[in-house]
Amino acid sequence: MSYAKQKLKEEKVFKDPVHRYVHVRDAVIWDLIGTKEFQRLRRIRQLGTTYFTFHGAEHSRFNHSLGVYEIVRRIVDDVFRGRPEWNSDERLLSLCAALLHDVGHGPFSHSFEKVFGLDHEIYTERIVLGDTEIHRVLLKVGADFPEKVAAVINKTYKNKLVVSLISSQIDADRMDYLQRDAYFTGVSYGHFDMERILRVIRPREEQAVFKQSGMHAVEDYIMSRYQMYWQVYFHPVTRSAEVLLSKTLHRAKVLYEEGYTFAHHPVHFHSLFKGNCTLSDYLKLDESVVMYYFQVWQDEEDAILRDLCSRFMDRNLFKYVEFDPAEEKQKYAELEELFRKAGIDPDYYLVHDSSSDLPYDFYRPGIESERQPIYLLMKNETLQELSRRSEIVDAISGKRRTDHKLYFPVDVLRDESSNRTLKRKIRNILEIYRK
């Protein structure tokens, strides 16, 4: 039998707290899960530094990847199977793309990508197409199979229906992460009736659509997303940890570029610093390695690197105030000046962060978007864009919201053993009055 059709002698299951069980029958899927590149996802947290805010959020991308696979598996095996609009030849491709869609993520992706100009999507492609165990498994399916998997993941695949299963306004990726992140953080916002959505999803030429009778479940999903973004993903404390992380990486890079001699040389970071990180270098990076360096850098001579690392290790985060960049430019400049005078480098210790820096792609049909709008399948078989039928979705769609904050180390500003007057001035401006 061809490898593509090969089934395991007995179905394997993974116990999963979100989907109860993840089911694997295909030898290809089983083999992919066993590759070293996929196992590496166990060492990369799904939500980066969110665990500093929600202590339960320690789950890895390995978890999530299995979950996305399981949702796509249920869609294609339980719902789409046998429907004329669904080409069953795309089944295995859909499953593989679902499983591997995040395989190029590195440690603390958000900060790393920002500081080092990386793009996890490019590394996903390299892993799928390059000299990896994953590539070799995919190649056994067919000579062009790796390219097809990469195309689905980077959304260039010709069958847009397959693409839409993992990249659309309502796809398996998001359905898994909303529920999973809600489960592990313990918040109640991420719940929506996925069972209902899976009952009403239907294949169409360009994308998956949803029977009108399930509109309210889709609305509920949209609201869950909205709440999760503002309650969890953009939580100001998480962003404070991201700020600290970025500044730490930034400091290490600057020191390296300045020729600073590290007591503990950052071998794993060299090619990152130089901007020529190979696939092999990249695959050696994971959150254990990063945390290891942060651990040892606490003993570096450079005071800023040392301080930032210790803060990260010990969760001694920056505090924040609301900030309006349009109105408060002058105030910011003044603060910068005062920080400098007080011997506190504002490049590292006075940070403006806005949450629209973060990947916010709340539902907005019509706006130039990589993500397709959601269509309802009406009783008369026509399609209608969701916001035309749903008052709630219409009310909130297209509304971009940005939140600006200013982050700083309040402990330093309160320490009056030096620069007492300057620090008081700063505290006055920032309205930090009492402990």
Place this chain on the structure above:
Amino acid sequence: MSYAKQKLKEEKVFKDPVHRYVHVRDAVIWDLIGTKEFQRLRRIRQLGTTYFTFHGAEHSRFNHSLGVYEIVRRIVDDVFRGRPEWNSDERLLSLCAALLHDVGHGPFSHSFEKVFGLDHEIYTERIVLGDTEIHRVLLKVGADFPEKVAAVINKTYKNKLVVSLISSQIDADRMDYLQRDAYFTGVSYGHFDMERILRVIRPREEQAVFKQSGMHAVEDYIMSRYQMYWQVYFHPVTRSAEVLLSKTLHRAKVLYEEGYTFAHHPVHFHSLFKGNCTLSDYLKLDESVVMYYFQVWQDEEDAILRDLCSRFMDRNLFKYVEFDPAEEKQKYAELEELFRKAGIDPDYYLVHDSSSDLPYDFYRPGIESERQPIYLLMKNETLQELSRRSEIVDAISGKRRTDHKLYFPVDVLRDESSNRTLKRKIRNILEIYRK
């Protein structure tokens, strides 16, 4: 106001998936949570290598420690408060001991303790009494307060009621971990009605007891424990990962002792290898550091270390068969011999593991035990030991169960590119027939 009585201006809460919220009002508790030694628990998983079996089990000891604190807080603040048998002066002590009871755990405790002869309880004591941030916080409460906290944790404190809250057959420690581990693994076995148990718990001189009307909830807790031990904690796949981990540490130690020159020198392990690990050394060890070394040791020259590390990183675990050490001594010797002939070192690749090596302390009154039996408080105010009233508990108490398995790398045994005949012989003995 004294530090011991100092309350936060506003109650702080941690969102917790198991208890919904963890509530903190006491400045002492808040300060303890902020110490570097406590934050370090975020880098040590609650269930060691269990995440290789149940992928959701990636939660840290930080999580669990907050949970134990919260349960004790509810007991002393909501249930015991105002009852004559409860001395409210012990409140803060109980809370601190609950929070800190696991603070001395190191990375992958079980294997590390076994291979390096460590004892996390001793390190807990050292952290509480030594030169640490935790010690300094406790000292502010009172000169003898650190000693009292240590005494509660190591069960020598004179007020046995306080001790029983965190160390008895049914204590806050276990009530938290059973529920928490069930939640994160996703298994359904760890559920019991803690709310009911907290309603019927009562303070008595020697220990906490349980009103007779709650007996069935206590029975259910006992059954949950039983199931969690055999379904989760002693799962043969988890034990396989532990075997691999122990053998890796063991190999590194042997190499160090033999004077092997590491390409990547294990600075963080030196004092462990030499058996003189100081508190400061110990606190630098966490699971990121260990994983970092396993990562880099994949490039060591020593083939065994290299192989074991790669297996651990890529979850390429040993397989197992049932094994009866009493009956099958001869068979084991034969296998050892064959392994050696086939060039597979049996010291690392043929491992007998039994689960009663693991901390199995299933309910058994009367047997010499560090844990007190459970007493029911009858309507006439007398106490009765649980198994005298509960048929189910009586039926299972005192029954020690041991499970023996033999672990080995099945991929090596199947690789017929060398020692084909020997490997076939081995496979025949181990009854490994088909893929």
Place this chain on the structure above:
Amino acid sequence: MSYAKQKLKEEKVFKDPVHRYVHVRDAVIWDLIGTKEFQRLRRIRQLGTTYFTFHGAEHSRFNHSLGVYEIVRRIVDDVFRGRPEWNSDERLLSLCAALLHDVGHGPFSHSFEKVFGLDHEIYTERIVLGDTEIHRVLLKVGADFPEKVAAVINKTYKNKLVVSLISSQIDADRMDYLQRDAYFTGVSYGHFDMERILRVIRPREEQAVFKQSGMHAVEDYIMSRYQMYWQVYFHPVTRSAEVLLSKTLHRAKVLYEEGYTFAHHPVHFHSLFKGNCTLSDYLKLDESVVMYYFQVWQDEEDAILRDLCSRFMDRNLFKYVEFDPAEEKQKYAELEELFRKAGIDPDYYLVHDSSSDLPYDFYRPGIESERQPIYLLMKNETLQELSRRSEIVDAISGKRRTDHKLYFPVDVLRDESSNRTLKRKIRNILEIYRK
């Protein structure tokens, strides 16, 4: 000790699937629960005919009343207690009003009130103030206590904060029923984070308000309400059962007024039919009694009453089509005519129902409303109306939505044994094509 302060020797608890436990310490509350008028609520379903749509929705008003009490108890005992804005003398009053707020409901309230011109709020007042066991319990608390309880329930009590706990846009009544109805129907829409809301609720002079930090939990509650209204409370099948019920009661009344001789005389309905239903008559009515009559009326001589009762007993409901009363007046008239010609009385078998007949009071600040808007308590202690801060709530507030449907017995229209041509015409107009 005064009766108002009297505590039970030991706290009593009710196991509750929504709140886990309902706790009772006050003798007054315990005694009220034991009265015959309160126990009667066990015989009246919370959601009337909704169980024909969602078979789990068989729970009674007894359930819900305990739940509302429990929420108010948690608010006043756990959150408000000790705060200067809260007058603890109002505690017992709040609890009693919460427990009794629905005590005047009769069987299938919605239809009964419509057909017989009743008002459950008036009967609640009569029960509290009249010659009842409940009245006698309240009187033991104080001579004016029954009047105070009635005043809180009918919203005339001077302390508006107390009123707001059970009658506002976000009160204990709704928080209980949304969760409870979601639980028993099994839908996922009614979930919101009540624990969070209870943490941020604060007493103010005119009403309970919510700390700004809990805004998202309040938003989520508003969205849950929206979904529950359209998914559950206004479900077209439930409305079909209500239509049938109303028409049955209507038919019985018409027959009575026409002097029809019932084979089974409706003794329990006499005063209802005559419009002079005394408190004593009212208290004898419950859903068992109504169902009993429907049972025996299946053998009445009148064909319409017989048919309607059988339909209700056997859940042989009317089907429905969308209907636009503004555009389709002519069509309706035509249908009426055709029904009459075909011998199907349109007064009973062609029913226009619109869901804004139903008590829809979705959040709409500013509009003349008995319910107060929701205020957020900002960090600077000022109050802001919710929709000014929440984009989502702003987007949906004030939007009344009405849904019109036309109900009819499709089985009769399909039965071609008589009036074949007429029925085909009717089916054509109603677009009933295939089975």
Place this chain on the structure above:
Amino acid sequence: MSYAKQKLKEEKVFKDPVHRYVHVRDAVIWDLIGTKEFQRLRRIRQLGTTYFTFHGAEHSRFNHSLGVYEIVRRIVDDVFRGRPEWNSDERLLSLCAALLHDVGHGPFSHSFEKVFGLDHEIYTERIVLGDTEIHRVLLKVGADFPEKVAAVINKTYKNKLVVSLISSQIDADRMDYLQRDAYFTGVSYGHFDMERILRVIRPREEQAVFKQSGMHAVEDYIMSRYQMYWQVYFHPVTRSAEVLLSKTLHRAKVLYEEGYTFAHHPVHFHSLFKGNCTLSDYLKLDESVVMYYFQVWQDEEDAILRDLCSRFMDRNLFKYVEFDPAEEKQKYAELEELFRKAGIDPDYYLVHDSSSDLPYDFYRPGIESERQPIYLLMKNETLQELSRRSEIVDAISGKRRTDHKLYFPVDVLRDESSNRTLKRKIRNILEIYRK
């Protein structure tokens, strides 16, 4: 297409709180659900008087019957389908038997059967085979189909595998009711991992068996049963309500037999009193009808009937003490005598109840039983009886437990307005000291 194979144009679903959705594709099943005899189950509670103890337990047998059907549907469609041991011709029969297995239950079955000597299993058979809508639907499938359905339900069907799905120690009936009753009461005891059990269930010639790997899930199910029996089904307060109900029915029967003239004549009870209850009479009985009579009998002249009915309506239950029938015969006789002297008829007001009167069929292999033992399917394809492999099940199997209680109206005994001395004596014997 034959009716047996006929599918609905579109799958119908029922929202179910326990199984999320109940799925119906077969026209036969859809038609059966729509019959009047099946809809009648909505008017009969699943747990009789348990709602007096657990107020959430108001769910009907309609609920449960759908649930049993859904579990069997999942077994035969998802697990058994395609396996050689499963004859797919038995599919529809299995589904129908599952759906209808309880259709013969009457109101408050337990008490009615005891007092009137009925047997719901006989009525189930009569409904399936008699002149009913259900019979007519089944007949359309095949001339012998009704008989086959009846045979499966009464366990005489030749294919024991089919029988075992709804009648064995671990069948769909029990799996549904344990979970459902736990859900509606809100207790935590009824949880077990049904998903796991459904994954390991396998068809064998004589019965369904369970793969060894699922043994712990089966153990957990057994423990859940044990807990549910003692915590919920045999709860002493529920038994008190049953005692009251039985005595009320008993009184009405005695009065009827004595020629008493009822103010409200019990037409619906005549044939029950006379012992010749026809199918048609039986089908008119439901809990609404019974409650209606209890309502109106509160105004009867007979003081005992009046009192018992009022107690039932107002939940004014009897209290209880432990009772040892072997040791305390003398005491019972003495109490009887004293009751009589005090004018309290002991036939109605001093009731000995033991819970082994109730249908207790806790797991006990080997003992003469209508239920088959549970077999594990070992890896080598042999079968082993569960208690031979499971220590826990072995420990508790075969242990019959009986609980005896004495019930009486404590309010009457405390009322000292008459027979003061006698009542004191009685209270002394019963050890009723304080309120």
